[in-house]
Amino acid sequence: MAGIKCVMFVVVVTFPWTLTRGDEVSCVFMKSCILPCSFQPGSDVVIHWIRVSTRDQPNQPIHSYYHNEDKLSHQDQRFRTRTSLLKDQISRGNASLQLTGVEFQDEGRYKCYTSTITAGNKETFINVKVDVSITVSETENTIPCTSRKTNFSGLIWRFNHSQIILNQTRSDTLDAVSENWRQHVKYVSKSGSLTLQDLSVNQEGLYTCEYSTTDETYITTAFVNIKKDRGKPAKGSVFLK
Incomplete structure (x- = not known):
């Protein structure tokens, strides 16, 4: 076969x-x-x-x-x-x-x-x-934290990693601003952005924002360089990292 x-x-x-x-x-x-x-x-x-x-x-x-x-x-x-x-x-x-x-x-x-x-x-x-595009005036600076438009459940701003600027759980109050920073914190937006005023070289340094929602935490770091012009209030330049 x-x-x-x-x-x-x-x-x-x-x-x-x-x-x-x-x-x-x-x-x-x-x-x-x-x-x-x-x-x-x-x-x-x-x-x-x-x-x-x-x-x-x-x-x-x-x-x-x-x-x-x-x-x-x-x-x-x-x-x-x-x-x-x-x-x-x-x-x-x-x-x-x-x-x-x-x-x-x-x-x-x-x-x-x-x-x-x-x-x-x-x-x-x-x-x-x-x-980041920030409008800087001679008397105040706004440091952005996040583009989230939802209200945060927790917000912490720190200076040089050690000082607590504010620690709050509601987006509509400044009650949580620490004593040493009350003269400098003008406003906190619903997105966590921090507006500072009356700055001097003592406020030059690293700023860290921790913005928490029910799901996640977002961290933003900014370096603020204070420049003082002769005869004028301090001017701040903000560099985001």
């Missing part, structure tokens, strides 16, 4: 893969910012935006889009209601992400992953830096 020979055909389908390192994007604190990302238009578009892991935090899913709609069930809680795609431009190969209410914690490395059946896969990396 003659043997039966089997012939197996293996079909290998290769999808092109493109890696783009991307550029640095500067975003302004509390404003909206566009993180650019482009791809070759094609069918069955898939878009994933991810904040790349750091030593202290794993990858954070920010925004996903496939089957012609947003998919946000796995979105990191800190980015909820703050992200959107330019829907009318996706068909043209624009996967840019709009991030609103930019916070200092948003700094970092982001990955834009795109995929289509016809054009294959592409990864673009964006480094996001957060800049």
Whole structure:
């Protein structure tokens, strides 16, 4: 009986893969910012935006889009209601992400992953830096804490890590300001921003804000450099880190 020979055909389908390192994007604190990302238009578009892991935090899913709609069930809680795609431009190969209410914690490395059946896969990396724009007068300075608009459950401002400027649990009172700082603290906003007045070189140093909600705590550090002009009140320059 003659043997039966089997012939197996293996079909290998290769999808092109493109890696783009991307550029640095500067975003302004509390404003909206566009993180650019482009791809070759094609069918069955898939878009994933991810904040790349750091030593202290794993990858954070920010925004996903496939089957012609947003998919946000796995979105990191800190980015909820703050992200959107330019829907009318996706068909043209624009996967840019709009991030609103930019916070200092948003700094970092982001990955834009795109995929289509016809054009294959592409990864673009964006480094996001957060800049701050502060109006400084000769008599007072406002140091921002966070762009969150919800009332905080706890707020602590420290000076040079050791002195407590204020420690309060409500956003509408200055009762928790320490005795040594009452002449300098003018106002505390609902977002935790601290407005100082009548500054001198004694108030030059490092300011730290701990803004707590029921879910998370946000920390912002600012260095205030006091410059005194001859015959004029002290002038403060605020540098955020």
